[in-house]
């Protein structure tokens with residue numbers, strides 16, 4: 001079984017999004033340098049640099065690249081290269097600097113989960129009106145989102161809207177054919193939080209996009225965010241759904257298991273995303289017969305930033321999730337240098 005510390009328990013009484021203190025991980029690796037904006041600039045450790053520094057490490061996402069030798073990758077790969085560690089060892093180190101729940105939290109959640117099993121409550125969502133957000137929806141195709149705007153068809157198909165008073169892009173959520181909530185996404189970098197849900201909206205009971213997966217589809221691709229889901233849909237992946245976070249609740253796992261017999265986990269390439277992939281896969285493996293995971297070999301942050309052909313290649317090259325827990329697993333072993 002999975003033994004990455006803290007992930008042995010399947011317990012998600014509440015959604016907790018994972019956070020990783022990337023600067024602490026970099027400190028642990030004894031990489032020093034100057035932080036400019038969010039980039040740590042340092043002498044490249046891969047081509048024995050002695051002059052001006054050319055290696056840049058993003059202190060938020062953990063993505064890095066060298067302008068001279070072209071080496072690049074994500075945070076697990078950096079840890080592996082610097083310490084000569086395996087993938088699993090690298091993830092364990094990253095987890096030491098993450099907000100993964102401690103034993104006490106896990107115990108509390110287990111009790112809450114038991115309570116939920118003993119007293120099951122069928123979740124009922126209230127229907128909401130989204131018409132107020134439809135008047136300024138042109139925002140979606142006039143503003144640049146990384147890797148281009150969504151097509152007009154996507155905006156119409158998924159009823160994407162805009163909230164002028166809060167200055168947030170609106171992604172409505174449907175469950176059982178009715179609108180039950182909205183994701184209000186920040187449109188400027190200084191807006192916090194990035195994603196706002198209605199008060200008392202219970203994300204545990206929602207898998208974004210599940211409503212619109214074709215009935216013939218028995219395989220799903222699970223991403224973190226609604227935007228990643230929409231991007232994959234634009235690329236023809238009609239069974240993409242989003243967890244709306246870095247973990248899946250028991251309720252979400254049940255919804256997925258009811259509907260699919262194969263899942264491909266496609267989380268972000270930032271540090272929390274790598275931890276999330278482990279956890280989502282192990283949770284799903286308990287209720288879905290075939291669980292696969294996508295390997296990140298490009299230095300991009302999330303599926304939304306990828307081109308159609310890269311997404312297609314990554315999905316085609318998925319691996320069975322259990323490979324990840326092999327001690328000698330190395331997702332970068334066959335990376336070709338460009």
Ligand SMILES: [Zn+2]
Pocket residue numbers: 044045046047054055066067068069070071
């Ligand atoms: Zn270099």
